[in-house]
Amino acid sequence: MLRWIHFEFSKLRYYKTFWILVSLYLLMVLGSTKISNFSVNGAQAVSKPALIFWIVGFVSQMFLGYLTILLVCNEFENRTLRQHVINGLGRGEAVLSKLILLVLLSLAAIGMVTGMVAVITITSAGESLPIFELGFQSLNIFLRTFAYVSMAFLISVLFRSASSSMAVYISWTIFAEPLLGWLLKRQEIWLADWLPTEVFSKLLATPFHLTPAPTEAPSSGVYLATLGYIAVFWLLSLVKLERAAL
């Protein structure tokens, strides 16, 4: 496993775009702490930790999704994946090394936010989030982020070009799936509630209903469906890579 981590991080160390995206992510996350508590008619409507989690959830979904697309499509566009396979990298190993990298990046991104919220919880009176709640929220946001990353990985493997993959990723998550969900709901088809991003969004409730922190956990069905989607995305990517000319 260390070999694959070393293999992937040696590519990233000097990749400027990666560091620019990471810096932007940090700026946005740090910026989220500066947002004051929302209040409605003078009453607190949402706690700061919950708001940070909500903002970070969206930021992670977009930034880590784009980063995944860049990292994977780079390998196709520069034909480095092809060269690695020639040099002795198995196609399964290619998927495994990216899986490890993306798990680590997602963990790092979420870990940082968890730490930040923990500090706010400790230092700010009245905005406390129980440690169990903090861990629970972190797990949810990690699962949600990694689910989006996994979807971005599959899209990149299918389309290979960064611009096409970005277009498909944005179109699907922002337009196509909500439209499909709306159409299915109109027909009262149960699938509407179980489309990928619909399921992932249930992992992170909007903070505006939460005072001071989320109280209702997502159902076990949501977890199972998320894990199922993650598994399907990676399996489909593996099958596609195993059968594709490079």
Next chain:
Amino acid sequence: MVLQVSGLSKNYGSLRALDQFSLEVEKGQVWGILGPNGSGKTTALGILLGVTLASAGEARWFGEAPSAKLRRRIGAILEQPNFYPWLSAEQNLKIVATLRGSIGADEIEKKLRTVGLWERRADPFAKFSLGMKQRLAFASALLGEPEVLVLDEPTNGLDAQAIAEVRETILAVAKEGKTILMASHILAEVEKICSHVVILQKGKTLSRGTINQVLATGNSFEFSATAMDRAKEVVEKHASFRNLKPAGDRFLAEFESGVTAESFNQWMFEQGVVLSHLSRQNHGLETQFLKLLEQNRA
């Protein structure tokens, strides 16, 4: 046996890019794969290197089914050099070294010096000229002392001096007993480097064997006889006769394929002509290559 290929075929839709390609490569042999653009050279090498999937047939490296582990024993350049543009030459080779395993910084330095890129090791790949990129690819292929080198147009983009240097390096590697498969357009280069050659056109194998065997497949015979006029008449009656030219005090006769020196001598004898000299003519590789392509086109 280093490589055994049998009946390898590749279809792209209705196009047959490679048709029943077979090859047996022993340790230490240097094979040249020749053919015009679109003849199936890169397709064949792509299948052997695991990046193109075959429609039919089988290839075995070192007696085993191809695998990623076996490919680590092969150094290869396929088409253009592929590296991370933002990384330097040295950093790119370090990534290759991570894949191949147990390759130290000293070996990376040695290979960069071999291809003349040590002074430019810190420059990003994106800033390299085509020739420098090709040399880096060559250094990458040599990394880890692979048992086999597979080179697709290794001198592509190089100037005359660099071509000579790459040729010398390939010859030096071949002298170490390593096996080499090399696709090239430069026939003179192949003739100088290779012990064996396979010629492809439109995916089909036109000729295969040692350089001498391939050069001798033209079915031209130089002969002389005590009665030259009579010999000329007789030769022109041969069922496979194609052409006859005087060559000094001898004749140069060309036949369809299938006529051997023995069968020609026997036939002349049966017609009452005793040959005083008979030798099969070897053409240069370029002549033979063009001739085979022409015959196949016809």
